[in-house]
Amino acid sequence: MVQRQRTLATFGAGPFATGDSIGGRFGHYTFDDAPKLLGILLAEFDNREGPIIRHSVPKGNDKVEATFAFTKSLIIPKPSMFRHSFSLTVNSLGCKVLMFPVGIDHKSYERGRFTFDMSFIVDMTSSAETMYEPIVQKCAEYLIELEMEYNFLTNPKYKTHVLEVMEKMFVDLSTRGESVIEVTLEDDKIVSLYFKLCPLYRGCEPPEIDYHMVPMFIREVELTDRLVEKMDVLSQKIIPQIDGINTVREIAINLELDPSLVARCVRNLHFYECVSLVPMFLYYNTYVATERVHDFYKNRNEINECLEFVKIQNAIAEDGSEIPMPTPEFSDVFRLYLSMKVAQNETADGVPEDYLSSIQCGKNIGDWTEEENPRAKGIDEHRLVQFGMHHQFLRKLSVYPICTVNPGNNSLLKACNGKTSLDELSLQHNVDPRKMYSILYDAQKFEFVMK
Structure with a gap:
């Protein structure tokens, strides 16, 4: 007996990718509504001078300094506003400032507190500036950790390192929508920082995932040990099972997990355009x-x-x-x-005599x-x-039953509205599609279309 091996399905483009499959902005994607990043500034509270700009990129950008002059009271706010995301629009400069101010309390600091804020300045012509909010917060969290462990922001020996991080982040996010930055600390310890600009969906809920859909990776994924370590436990189990062959339910069975847990993971991957979903392969x-x-x-x-x-x-x-x-x-x-291809002997009215003949238009x-x-x-x-x-x-042709009588409270009749395919009905009721067709056809209450 010969068994086929299954491999991880990864493709450079797909139904949710735009542009060609060779790079381009944001890897294989182009987010048309991504706002232009105008600058990044790191502000601190100096105990003698008050709020000051410690670093800013790009160098020589007057708009960054002008923005700080307008917003310094909010960039370095009162303690009650620490560790909260908020933004401010500066109409006169045509920009928006995204902030996440932080105060770290420790006796080693003068007056017992170090206050800083790495703010992002984006063009205000786009309504999608919130795409940067997760990055602003993540950046603050990285800096908190680095400061608490290595005094990364307050130790003068790291001054050039901080500026290099900001410069690389600005260039990478502006051109590729993502950035991986390696920071060398004491004892040659290297810390990697990961940033990724995700598409904005303006409050839309992620689509519901059918257990019988097959997830396939849109962009190439190399499951390195470092990448796997950064996943939650559930994703570590599920993602290696996504091979373009297994359905959501089959993945759940293979891993002995509840299908709803697998669907939730796939739903997030689909929402952020990491995977596409295709119908389950069936020989009929x-x-x-x-x-x-x-x-x-x-x-x-x-x-x-x-x-x-x-x-x-x-x-x-x-x-x-x-x-x-x-x-x-x-x-x-x-x-x-x-x-x-579509055959020439397609029935004129699109109503098949039986399920097998219904697919003779192909x-x-x-x-x-x-x-x-x-x-x-x-x-x-x-x-x-x-x-x-x-x-x-390719596209899949499906048979759609349409109920021709008053459905009343019958859930099956209500579902036969021309929008639910025969395959979906069969899967919902755990009935073979041929048998489902036979039941509906014999009832004489339905018409059928194929599209």
């Missing part, structure tokens, strides 16, 4: 190629990713030895995508596999479909 599903398959033909990076992903993975024989599998030819892969993937035999070409039909769905080369 029908898929058709979209116009985007022609763009795929011209994209060398996606072609290479595809060939690596869709090939039959290294198989393991009964004796435990690996059976290497060759990389398929692109001509075969592209032809197989094009072969998934072949179900089981019949298609028997006819095309992709495995003879070294291609895994499961992976071929998932890659196509992820990159939108």
Whole structure:
């Protein structure tokens, strides 16, 4: 018996990525509403001079100093406002200041307290300045820890280090939306600081996750020990299981976890555009190629990713030895995508006689596999479909029942509103889709459309 290995599915672009798949601002994403970062300033309370600017970037930016002159009473506020995020709009300068003032009490400081605030100044033409709020707070938390352990802000020997951190953070966030900064401390100890600008969703709730959806990583993820250590315990277990094959429910079963816990983790990853979600692969599903398959033909990076992903993975024989599998030819892969097309014998009214015939406006993937035999070409039909769905080369056709009578209080009849597919109904009621179709068709209360 030969078993297929499953590997982590990672792609450079997907349905939620914009632009090309080679870098660009924010890695593989472009956040159109990301406000321009104008400057960063580190202010402190001097016991003789009062609030002062200790460092500011970029150098020579008059707007940063002018902003401080307007806002210094809030940048270094009263103790009651310590460790709270707030912002201030300076209309005359066309900017907004995001602040998180901090006061550290310790007998080693003159007057027993050290007060500082690293503020971010952003362009006010964008309404998305709150994208920076988590970074402002995280930056403050890093500095609190470094100051309490190493006197990073008050020890003169670290003065240039602080400025270098601010300069690198400003450049990286402005150009890439993320920054990793290594700080060398005493005894050559190195501390890494991580910052990432996340997209703004203006109060929208993350989408609900169906247990039968398959999560797939949008951008490349290398699960290093350092990265895993920074995850919570639940994510450490779940993320390595995301391979573009397993559904949310299957991941939960493999890990012996409640599906709701896995769904919550995947929901957050999806919300922040780390993963896309594609329908569960089933052999009675029908898929058709979209116009985007022609763009795929011209994209060398996606072609290479595809060939690596869709090939039959290294198989393991009964004796435990690996059976290497060759990389398929692109001509075969592209032809197989094009072969998934709408047939000419589609019924005029879109109402099928039975569930199997309902997918004759395209072949179900089981019949298609028997006819095309992709495995003879070294291609895994499961992976071929998932890659196509992820990159939108393919779309899944679904049957949607529409109730033609008054549904009353019947939850099933209410659900048959043209918006819930037959597959979803079947999964909700744990019934085979063919049987569900037969039940609804025999009831003579429904019409069916495929879209």
